Amino acid sequence: MSNKIPTQDQSPNPVQIHSPKLMHIDKAKIFPRSIRGFYQNIRHVFMAFILFVYVALAWVKWDGRQAVLFDLEHRQFFIFGWTFAPQDFFFLSWLLIIAAFTLFVVTVFAGRVFCGYVCPQTTWTTLYLWIEKITEGERNARIKLDKAPMSVNKFIRRATKHFLWLLIAFATGFVFVGYFTPVRSLAEDFVTGNLGGWGYVFILLFTVLTYLNAGWMREKVCFYMCPYGRFQSVMFDKDTLIVSYDTERGESRGARKKTVDPKEAGLGDCIDCQLCVQVCPTGIDIRDGLQLECIQCAACIDACDSIMDQMGYQRGLVRYTTENILEKKSGYHWLRPRLIGYSAVVLVMMVMFVYSLAARVPLSIDAIRDRNQLYRENSEGLIENVYTLKVMNKSQQTQQYHLTLAGDNTNIQLIPIDDFNLDAGEVSNLPVTLQADPADLAQSNTKITFKVEAVADKNVTAQVESRFLSPSN
Ligand code: SF4
Ligand code: SF4
Numbered sequence: 001m002s003n004k005i006p007t008q009d010q011s012p013n014p015v016q017i018h019s020p021k022l023m024h025i026d027k028a029k030i031f032p033r034s035i036r037g038f039y040q041n042i043r044h045v046f047m048a049f050i051l052f053v054y055v056a057l058a059w060v061k062w063d064g065r066q067a068v069l070f071d072l073e074h075r076q077f078f079i080f081g082w083t084f085a086p087q088d089f090f091f092l093s094w095l096l097i098i099a100a101f102t103l104f105v106v107t108v109f110a111g112r113v114f115c116g117y118v119c120p121q122t123t124w125t126t127l128y129l130w131i132e133k134i135t136e137g138e139r140n141a142r143i144k145l146d147k148a149p150m151s152v153n154k155f156i157r158r159a160t161k162h163f164l165w166l167l168i169a170f171a172t173g174f175v176f177v178g179y180f181t182p183v184r185s186l187a188e189d190f191v192t193g194n195l196g197g198w199g200y201v202f203i204l205l206f207t208v209l210t211y212l213n214a215g216w217m218r219e220k221v222c223f224y225m226c227p228y229g230r231f232q233s234v235m236f237d238k239d240t241l242i243v244s245y246d247t248e249r250g251e252s253r254g255a256r257k258k259t260v261d262p263k264e265a266g267l268g269d270c271i272d273c274q275l276c277v278q279v280c281p282t283g284i285d286i287r288d289g290l291q292l293e294c295i296q297c298a299a300c301i302d303a304c305d306s307i308m309d310q311m312g313y314q315r316g317l318v319r320y321t322t323e324n325i326l327e328k329k330s331g332y333h334w335l336r337p338r339l340i341g342y343s344a345v346v347l348v349m350m351v352m353f354v355y356s357l358a359a360r361v362p363l364s365i366d367a368i369r370d371r372n373q374l375y376r377e378n379s380e381g382l383i384e385n386v387y388t389l390k391v392m393n394k395s396q397q398t399q400q401y402h403l404t405l406a407g408d409n410t411n412i413q414l415i416p417i418d419d420f421n422l423d424a425g426e427v428s429n430l431p432v433t434l435q436a437d438p439a440d441l442a443q444s445n446t447k448i449t450f451k452v453e454a455v456a457d458k459n460v461t462a463q464v465e466s467r468f469l470s471p472s473n
Helices: 021-027 038-057 086-110 113-117 120-136 139-147 152-178 183-192 197-217 219-225 227-235 299-311 323-328 337-359
Strands: 068-071 076-079 082-084 242-245 318-321 363-369 383-393 399-406 412-414 420-422 427-436 445-454 461-469
Touching: 038 113, 038 120, 038 152, 038 299, 082 086, 086 113, 086 227, 086 337, 086 363, 113 120, 113 227, 120 139, 120 152, 120 197, 120 219, 152 183, 152 197, 183 197, 197 219, 242 323, 299 318, 363 445, 363 461, 383 399, 383 420, 383 445, 383 461, 399 412, 399 427, 420 427
Parallel strands: none
Antiparallel strands: 068 076, 076 082, 242 318, 363 383, 383 427, 399 420, 399 445, 412 427, 445 461
């Protein structure tokens, strides 16, 4: 049990967690054996869904526009019917905080299930492993091929594998960039060679990253690069569901004939077949206890259950369970302060998020002063300041807007402009001029406020402050 992770109850100091096995894993190549079973079926459904959504979502249209698009060039973010401006960035931050707390809840409840079932790194690695199995064969064939000198057979298998890996990596990189620049025009420009240099660079970058992460680095990303794996134990308690080996039932381990009664032979239920180790994508032995490397993929559960079935033993020698259930034979404890606390925080934040989103004013305005000239004097001797107003319709319908100068500063006049229409999500750059008689101005730097309101709904208003500059009196 030297590699065991202390839970919060045992050690409040997560910094002391270390894993001597990492040294061993670093040097040894891992050839995970494929396994079927209840949990692997669930995982594969989740992963197929994630891959499908990732690729398909980029191509879905909503109101004639790409449904999910983070248009960095025009500083607009579209998520289905919603349009966000950079000023709405706090919604994204908030969403990330909710996601983090949701992850805490899930981790307190069921350990690293996120890693095993929905993490993109695990998802892509599983897909790559499946291709490796198709092109190079099952575990034993892959080990043999790895040791064999280069031959035509080995070359063809390896080349096919890397070609398919690169193809998937390219599709992944292309779709990823397609979330930041309209994917249809990206495809057209890519094919016709009209994509700017940066477009090619980013697609290449994400292609290479996917290929290296999922094809070459695999579990090493989880060991060395993922921060979540490092702080997970802080959230574990003795009632967290984790993949565990039932030592009491399994030991003493040892081979035996199916016909032998283990009790009579002084043996536990573990036949020491090593299948749980062979299927582990991180190359660990779950019988050594909970380990930092374990991503809770449950492959060892499915493997061991298949052995238990063959031996005619009860399933569950390796299973999802808690330390308290294993040690004290107690039931599962739902009412734990940490689980309730995190869940309550998530719930409150979600309610507040939905409320804020619903109450969000679907209009934004920004004022940019003319940078070339602080002010100018017209033929009538009046001082003029020129601005560009950036007005964005963040609603889902075309709107007509009316611009005024708010506040009680009547000495400064807005040269009137007509009411203007903006389509859903459209941004307009309005040139606007203010003028004032210098004799009426008490100071050379006056605060002014532009106000835009929707003609159809006076509650939809947005204001922005700026300064009116004039020569000193
Ligand atoms: S020990 Fe079991 S659950 Fe953990 S990573 Fe290995 S196979 Fe998956
Ligand atoms: S698969 Fe089950 S029986 Fe085989 S070594 Fe692992 S724990 Fe023991």
